[in-house]
Structures are given as C-alpha cells and as structure tokens.
C-alpha cells in the first residue's frame with residue numbers, strides 16, 4: 594500500500610470555512626448565487642491502489658468545466674469525489690478537500706445529504722424511475738429529501754424544471770405517462786430536470802450523452818448552456834468536439850503506465866485546444882492517443 598494512504602473517509606478534518614476564492618455572482622431572478630467548487634490535493638484509492646494523486650482544480654461559478662482524458666485516468670472517480678459518492682465504494686479512501694463556496698463538503702459536522710443536494714449528478718445511462726410518471730420523476734428528489742409543498746408549487750416546479758431541462762414542450766401534455774416510455778435522449782433530459790428540482794448549485798455530468806444520438810446530444814448541449822446561467826457544471830466527456838463546444842475550461846487527466854491519475858494541464862478550453870502547453874495534451878486533443 595502507498596505509505597501515504599493513511600486517511601479514511603471522511604478524510605478532511607473539520608476546518609473553519611474559508612472565504613470563497615472570489616465573490617459569488619448573483620443568480621438570476623433572486624436564485625441562489627452561482628457557486629464555485631474547489632478541489633484541493635485530491636488523492637484517491639480503491640483498496641491498496643492509488644488512482645488519483647494530488648489533483649487540484651477550481652471549477653468557477655457559472656462555468657462549464659470539462660474533464661477529459663483517456664479511459665481509466667480517474668475522471669469519474671474525481672467527479673464522484675465532488676459530491677461524496679466515492680465513499681459509497683467500501684474499499685474507497687481519499688485525502689484532500691472539496692469546498693463549495695468555501696464550505697468543506699467533507700466536514701464531519703455537515704450532513705451527507707446536504708452535499709448531495711447542493712451538488713447533483715447526472716449519469717452516463719439515463720436512469721429515470723421507469724414506472725413513475727414524468728411528473729413524479731421530476732418530483733422524486735423532493736420526496737427523498739422529505740420536502741413538502743402544495744400542489745400548485747409542485748406544478749410550477751415541474752414546469753420550470755422540465756423547461757430548463759429542454760423537455761417541457763415535448764411532454765407537457767403527457768405528464769402522467771411513465772418516464773420509462775420516453776426516448777433515451779428525453780429520459781436523460783428528464784433526469785436533468787429531476788436533478789434541478791432540488792435546486793442544486795452544481796451539476797456533475799458523467800458522460801451524459803454517450804448513450805445518445807447526435808440530435809439528442811445537441812439538445813442536451815443547448816440545455817447545458819442554458820443551465821450554466823444558474824448552476825456550475827462539471828462534465829466528463831470522451832468526445833473532444835463536445836468538450837470544445839460546451840465547456841469554458843478543460844482539465845486533461847492522465848495516468849501513464851499504471852501511475853495514478855493527475856491533471857497534466859487545465860485552463861481555458863480554446864487555449865487548451867488551440868495552443869496546449871503540454872505535448873501530451875496536444876497529442877490527446879488531436880486524437881493521437883486515447
């Protein structure tokens with residue numbers, strides 16, 4: 594085992610909140626301000642195996658950050674650490690810290706559910722509750738978190754989340770039909786709408802379009818641009834054109850020859866694609882490996 598693999602979850606000792614790196618920008622229409630997510634010195638293990646080594650990344654408020662890199666370099670692991678899902682794996686350990694607007698999400702005094710509420714996740718494979726209606730799917734997060742609201746408030750929420758998820762026009766006349774009856778692209782947008790219903794401040798997306806056709810992919814990408822006005826987005830993608838189209842900044846992960854994943858280079862997406870500083874980034878974004 595690595596000699597520095599000493600920490601177990603929760604890895605980060607309780608610490609006073611740090612001020613955010615920059616003032617939070619106000620959200621539209623009185624919504625919660627846009628949030629900055631900062632990961633510092635993240636090291637992760639599965640059992641004895643270290644899979645990430647001191648990865649640091651600031652994901653700016655209202656930005657879309659794309660995590661790119663070859664298979665197995667730790668992108669999904671890093672993403673799952675950002676909302677405390679890594680700890681669901683029994684052998685998983687981590688060190689480092691994750692701060693949402695300066696607040697340590699691994700602070701033992703904080704509730705896990707609050708971190709997951711604030712930092713939502715959309716997965717590679719659309720996972721609506723198939724037998725539940727479209728409406729119930731959108732509201733499922735409220736049920737799970739025990740949030741009660743009058744019918745009219747729920748109706749408004751269903752409409753606004755489906756609108757933000759780019760699905761309202763297609764489903765407004767069949768809200769009581771099962772979620773499982775939608776196409777794959779529609780199901781993924783339903784999952785986005787479901788995530789939005791609990792008003793996350795960050796949305797993590799793990800290859801959200803990899804199971805979708807080009808038309809559905811384009812709709813989701815347009816949706817992401819709209820959503821970035823009110824949530825900070827972090828997306829894992831293998832599709833370099835998608836990273837170039839949707840993201841404002843990119844982080845290139847690499848785990849060479851069995852070593853743990855690191856970030857080789859990160860920064861403005863256009864600069865990363867047009868004038869990468871590292872030769873390995875250039876080779877990857879130009880399709881020479883991976």
Ligand SMILES: Nc1ncnc2c1ncn2[C@@H]1O[C@H](COP(=O)(O)OP(=O)(O)OP(=O)(O)O)[C@@H](O)[C@H]1O
Pocket residue numbers: 639644662663664665666667668669670671682
């Ligand atoms: N539950 C797990 N148990 C043990 N090892 C795991 C587990 N999940 C991931 N790993 C290992 O951790 C490393 C990083 O995996 P991860 O899925 O984060 O990479 P990735 O860059 O997202 O890959 P891909 O692009 O193929 O999804 C890999 O070597 C993988 O085998």
